[in-house]
Amino acid sequence: MTPLLRVEGLSKSYGTHPGCRDVNFTLWPGEVMGIVGESGSGKSTLLNCLAGHLAPDTGKVIFDTRERGPRDTVTMRESERRWLARTDWAFVHQNPRDGLRMAVSAGGNVGERLMAVGARHYGDIRAQAEDWLGRVEIDAGRMDERPRAFSGGMQQRLQIARNLVTGPRLIFMDEPTGGLDVSVQARLLDLLRGLVRRLGLSAVIVTHDLAVVRLLADRLMVMKDGHVVEEGLTDQVLDDPQHPYTQLLVSSVLQV
Numbered sequence: 001m002t003p004l005l006r007v008e009g010l011s012k013s014y015g016t017h018p019g020c021r022d023v024n025f026t027l028w029p030g031e032v033m034g035i036v037g038e039s040g041s042g043k044s045t046l047l048n049c050l051a052g053h054l055a056p057d058t059g060k061v062i063f064d065t066r067e068r069g070p071r072d073t074v075t076m077r078e079s080e081r082r083w084l085a086r087t088d089w090a091f092v093h094q095n096p097r098d099g100l101r102m103a104v105s106a107g108g109n110v111g112e113r114l115m116a117v118g119a120r121h122y123g124d125i126r127a128q129a130e131d132w133l134g135r136v137e138i139d140a141g142r143m144d145e146r147p148r149a150f151s152g153g154m155q156q157r158l159q160i161a162r163n164l165v166t167g168p169r170l171i172f173m174d175e176p177t178g179g180l181d182v183s184v185q186a187r188l189l190d191l192l193r194g195l196v197r198r199l200g201l202s203a204v205i206v207t208h209d210l211a212v213v214r215l216l217a218d219r220l221m222v223m224k225d226g227h228v229v230e231e232g233l234t235d236q237v238l239d240d241p242q243h244p245y246t247q248l249l250v251s252s253v254l255q256v
């Protein structure tokens, strides 16, 4: 089997300040990788390098493209990366406002992604948007409302529908449940877990919340000061952490 994503020697600094350093990992089709670590450990830097939002200083991000097989997305043309971002990749931001168009209706937010990959038939686009709103538990009757009329949890569910409607194979998520009330978080996590499992999606999820990775991630990378200090199966890492920093991270959660 070909890995969906292979990351080799990825580093990114901000001037002399390190963002992430010499990161290596492989993501297999259908696998969910969690990235945890304290604030400033380099999680977002890594995620943004993987998703093509930031150019790494060194390293490769090899993605198994549909048409041409494994390609290094760092060196591919910007137009090719943009096409991947519209088709095979999805990016769920922590703040739904960063991933939605607030002046466009809920249905329009979902339909727009379909139009960006060539869909033109209004009836089909509307039907698919309605179907996806249903899958993220948004009443079809609210399709013509703008997202700002929605609660935070609904906005996040809408952002997920907008991202998944084009059938991406890899989803990047940056603190997808951050900033939401605990009960809203639980519902969203449940929904995400159902979608990931049902659709066989691959994902890279950045979070500082170990409960999120426990529920969603098959494997886990623990970051500190830009380095990956521990990696393994999620349950193994959380139940039997080897690195002192992971031990601290796990025990500090247990004390909460």
Ligand SMILES: Nc1ncnc2c1ncn2[C@@H]1O[C@H](COP(=O)(O)OP(=O)(O)OP(=O)(O)O)[C@@H](O)[C@H]1O
Pocket (backbone or CB within 6 Å): 014, 017, 018, 019, 020, 037, 038, 039, 040, 041, 042, 043, 044, 045, 046, 208
């Ligand atoms: N645009 C930037 N300019 C300069 N330094 C930056 C920039 N973005 C991040 N950094 C630094 O790079 C390091 C890694 O930051 P990063 O945001 O990737 O960490 P993080 O683990 O995602 O943190 P958080 O959980 O707070 O988002 C930090 O020391 C941060 O201060």
